[in-house]
Amino acid sequence: MKVIDGKAVSAKVLTECQAEVTSLKAEGISPGLAVVLVGEDPASQVYVGSKVKTCEEIGIYSRKIVQPVDISEERLLEIVHELNVDNAIHGILVQSPLPSHIDEAKIVEAIDPAKDVDGFHPENVAKLTLEDSTGFVACTPAGCMRLLEEYGVETAGKEVVVVGRSMIVGKPMALLLVARGVDATVTIAHSRTNDLAAVCRRADILIAAVGRPEMITADFVKEGAVVIDVGVNRVDDATKKRGYRLTGDVDYQGVAAQCEAITPVPGGVGPMTIAMLMKNTLKAARQIG
Amino acid sequence: MKVIDGKAVSAKVLTECQAEVTSLKAEGISPGLAVVLVGEDPASQVYVGSKVKTCEEIGIYSRKIVQPVDISEERLLEIVHELNVDNAIHGILVQSPLPSHIDEAKIVEAIDPAKDVDGFHPENVAKLTLEDSTGFVACTPAGCMRLLEEYGVETAGKEVVVVGRSMIVGKPMALLLVARGVDATVTIAHSRTNDLAAVCRRADILIAAVGRPEMITADFVKEGAVVIDVGVNRVDDATKKRGYRLTGDVDYQGVAAQCEAITPVPGGVGPMTIAMLMKNTLKAARQIG
Numbered sequence: 001m002k003v004i005d006g007k008a009v010s011a012k013v014l015t016e017c018q019a020e021v022t023s024l025k026a027e028g029i030s031p032g033l034a035v036v037l038v039g040e041d042p043a044s045q046v047y048v049g050s051k052v053k054t055c056e057e058i059g060i061y062s063r064k065i066v067q068p069v070d071i072s073e074e075r076l077l078e079i080v081h082e083l084n085v086d087n088a089i090h091g092i093l094v095q096s097p098l099p100s101h102i103d104e105a106k107i108v109e110a111i112d113p114a115k116d117v118d119g120f121h122p123e124n125v126a127k128l129t130l131e132d133s134t135g136f137v138a139c140t141p142a143g144c145m146r147l148l149e150e151y152g153v154e155t156a157g158k159e160v161v162v163v164g165r166s167m168i169v170g171k172p173m174a175l176l177l178v179a180r181g182v183d184a185t186v187t188i189a190h191s192r193t194n195d196l197a198a199v200c201r202r203a204d205i206l207i208a209a210v211g212r213p214e215m216i217t218a219d220f221v222k223e224g225a226v227v228i229d230v231g232v233n234r235v236d237d238a239t240k241k242r243g244y245r246l247t248g249d250v251d252y253q254g255v256a257a258q259c260e261a262i263t264p265v266p267g268g269v270g271p272m273t274i275a276m277l278m279k280n281t282l283k284a285a286r287q288i289g
Numbered sequence: 290m291k292v293i294d295g296k297a298v299s300a301k302v303l304t305e306c307q308a309e310v311t312s313l314k315a316e317g318i319s320p321g322l323a324v325v326l327v328g329e330d331p332a333s334q335v336y337v338g339s340k341v342k343t344c345e346e347i348g349i350y351s352r353k354i355v356q357p358v359d360i361s362e363e364r365l366l367e368i369v370h371e372l373n374v375d376n377a378i379h380g381i382l383v384q385s386p387l388p389s390h391i392d393e394a395k396i397v398e399a400i401d402p403a404k405d406v407d408g409f410h411p412e413n414v415a416k417l418t419l420e421d422s423t424g425f426v427a428c429t430p431a432g433c434m435r436l437l438e439e440y441g442v443e444t445a446g447k448e449v450v451v452v453g454r455s456m457i458v459g460k461p462m463a464l465l466l467v468a469r470g471v472d473a474t475v476t477i478a479h480s481r482t483n484d485l486a487a488v489c490r491r492a493d494i495l496i497a498a499v500g501r502p503e504m505i506t507a508d509f510v511k512e513g514a515v516v517i518d519v520g521v522n523r524v525d526d527a528t529k530k531r532g533y534r535l536t537g538d539v540d541y542q543g544v545a546a547q548c549e550a551i552t553p554v555p556g557g558v559g560p561m562t563i564a565m566l567m568k569n570t571l572k573a574a575r576q577i578g
Contacts, residue, residue, distance in 0.1 A: 122415030183481040192472040
């Protein structure tokens, strides 16, 4: 059994990014990422902080824009429009979730698709579906693909089961895996799937993206499967100082022994997401120039 | 075994369309469809002819625009732009295939998404992926969904296998079937799938969209499955006056007996495609006003 080391692969991706930053700067392009944070959600603050810190580490200019939780939708749209025309900014990310009085889809659609490094704009969703590689792929599924590549996991003709059908992970993951050149046979399973365990047991590669702690147990996993755990769930744990521990969608202890390879949580998919955000920002900088 | 009668369902859809035309006209909206045909491909001429004829039958204004095969891309784009701003036109369809000197994607992207009744514009592809029902769904997969509904075929929790991953049928079909409220467990299989027969035998509902005559034989079909055959293939047949016969992707004679229900070719999915085009045109007219 191999543990898929997301930290190591993420470090490798960031080293690539650093080289690309150097090369962009030599051409007179200084890549920049704007991160907009609305309100004071602690988890969002942590995510935004990590993104800004990673930018600094690899030499990407970053601008953190913090706004109060009662900001109007109109004002937030204005901020996005300003960033769209700001030549110092190549990537724009509005941290999710937004307060309920703001229409998140409307904000995403206001972002210039050429700067939509989260890959959530409809134009980038369409490009993914249409297998047009000029678009931006959502960072988490892009990170999962990179892990499979780095560990030499063959996809062509393999059975992949993606559990979860969200637009952030499940669907883009399925679309990436079924695309020409990747060529997996992809099943999308979800909460309404009958006998989910039996469906998952078909998988040569199992992608868990359901958001339910440790629901993928040993009886869901075929001997020798590769398991990618996208879940990040907080579970109460009195033995931890902060009162909880992070766990994936997969029962790692119960499943690991029978896997060919598996991602841990934390240290698996998580670190890849920020690394792919950096990659997307540099792709945007390269395309915009 | 039930034969799924596409002609009958299509007639029902067209009757609904007729009523909607009457109601739109009462509100002062006269729905119109423009069909652009480039060159003299005989099959395209037949398709365009049927579309125009169906418009006439149900009271939709239609405009057939025939252009020479050597039309420039620029001129074709101009025609599309003119139709985009033409108040008499609510739906625009550029018949595929286009000559090779014209970038088909560019033409599709030039169509106003609000008039893209073929459902091929990236904005409509994104809406389908994002489960936004304000968009237009490609006519053939929409027609397949309507057949399943009309015959009371349960989809929630069922295993569906879609064979084929084209943007015209396979992918939109999979996205429709996995959407919330439809809730099928969907597998997308294709030419690179290992042991395609075994994968297909899992299907409660099997959608064949590969474009290979009669490749889905009895060993691909589970006893009691519902089979939807999207294929329309020409096979040489000296006994026919025209020298060929039309056949689906499914070996109907070999498969039918073990099915719960099956679409014939012709007379299955085929007639639904034009009916759903009419539906889309009326939806466009209703939305544009």
